[in-house]
Amino acid sequence: MELIKRLLLLLLCSSTLKAQQFTSRNGYIGFFSGTPLEDIKAENKQVYVIIDTDKKQLAFTCLVKGFLFKKQLMQQHFNENYIESDQYPKASFLGSYTGDVTINKKGTYAIQVTGQLTLHGVTKTITAPATLVVNGQTLTGETMFKVNPADFNIAIPALVRDKIAKQIDVRVQAACNPK
């Protein structure tokens, strides 16, 4: 009886938090362009994120039409003229990270992420520092980096050139749960 109890206990213990993949469907991506003429700000709160802590890989993808602006005309121009969301509906990232993360132990871990960002049909390599916060069952990833619209073939006409910053600040944040 003691043995069976011990075996059962062992079985139960062996299925503690050892999930390899963490996912989220409500990840956040916000971008900001600040110029003396105009500030441009948009947020997408429906980003799909997946973090694989075993393989040390992560990916996110979202619909570009999900970026919401306070100014409707800005949102229209973003979709129609700049990002051309009808032709390139998705923005995605696939990469890997370095740095040790103990997923059983609560805490904040600094990692370095490298990967391919695909936007407007163009893929570019992005490297950025990031943090992974372990809190119980939730793994929260957060990072900030800059992108240059010209790198992704986003054409900005000379007339409005000064209204859009050369480097756009991007912030990604996702609280993921085990799959």
Place this chain on the structure above:
Amino acid sequence: MLDMLNDSLTATTPPMAVTSAFKATQIINMVTVEAVGKRTLQFMIMHRFGELSDGAYALFGLDNAEIRFGLDYGITRAISVGVGRSSLDKAYDANLKIKLLQQTPGRMPVSVSVYGLLTHTTFPLKNEKPFLNARLRTAYTSQLLIARKFNSRLSLQLSPTLLHFNLVPSLADKNTMAAMAAGGRFKVTKRISINAEYDWLFGNPVTSYKQYPSLSTGLDIETGGHVFQLVFTNSRGMTAPYYLAKTLGTWQKGNIYFGFNVSRVFNFNK
């Protein structure tokens, strides 16, 4: 891993509403389904020169001009109000546009808005026509705006219309008229489009003068907060009662008015 994520995204995201069927709130004369936007003010100048058939002496119509100023404000994303004034008949107008349905793939094939317009002439004729009181100077227009964005280049719209004039030139003319406005735009580049519009009255409600269907073509150029529309039309007036029921010239006879619509959008969102 990314493919699996993308498949998941495509499968579970609900279809998103189609936006920007038209870049402006007018095709040429007719009003589009597009709402001005919440807390957004749009100022529009509509200008029609004289007729090309005026000949070289009048610089093919450039010597003459009819103008309409309009100011539209979006109270919410769906509701906008506007006021305007035309130099033709010195008519003031007020309008209300409400977006009812939004085109969404798989759910709603068209975007539908309802539009009401009130026009009030103020030309002075107190001595010759003392009977002209406020009621007789007023006309009402109701339109159902039905539009579909077929792809990123082509959008088409139909606007079945009901017009009511409190005063018509003769007893034989009808006060209430039904009309249809049909128009569309074809985007040539990201910011330039070619537009066309054809409007006609049903039946023969006007008999005291010869009234023709309105045919217009235009070119749109969008630059940041402005949309410039260069137009050719055989209608002199720029509000519904005029271009639908008081178009007195035809393209064949050279009664073509060159003109432009310019709109500028101001935002009050922080």
